[in-house]
Amino acid sequence: MTNTDAGPWTTEHRLTIRTQIESRPGPLNEATGDRWAEHRKTGLTLIACNCGFTTGWAPAAELPALAELTAQHGGT
Known part of the structure; x- marks a missing residue:
């Protein structure tokens, strides 16, 4: 390989952390006819x-510590 050749392709570590959210239609505002969506966390987190x-969806208390994850997979 010379200095002008491109280097090899590599897979970099890039952590992604997602918190699962569930939604439902909120109560109907009879005056306006509007209905807002309500959202709440399910308590599950996914780290990939x-x-x-990947951890899959798991309770946050059962997941590896952030310090351990960043040591193995880089910063978030």
């Missing part, structure tokens, strides 16, 4: 990395 690591 570009390298292929």
Whole structure:
């Protein structure tokens, strides 16, 4: 490989953390006819990395510590 050749492709670590949310239609405002959506957290979190690591949806208390994850998979 010379200095002008492109380097090899690599899979970088990139953590993604998602908190699961559930929604439902809120009460009807009879005066306006509007209905707002209500949202709340389910208590489940999913952590995935570009390298292929994933926790699946799991209770946050059961997930690895953020310090451990960043040591293995880089910053968030």
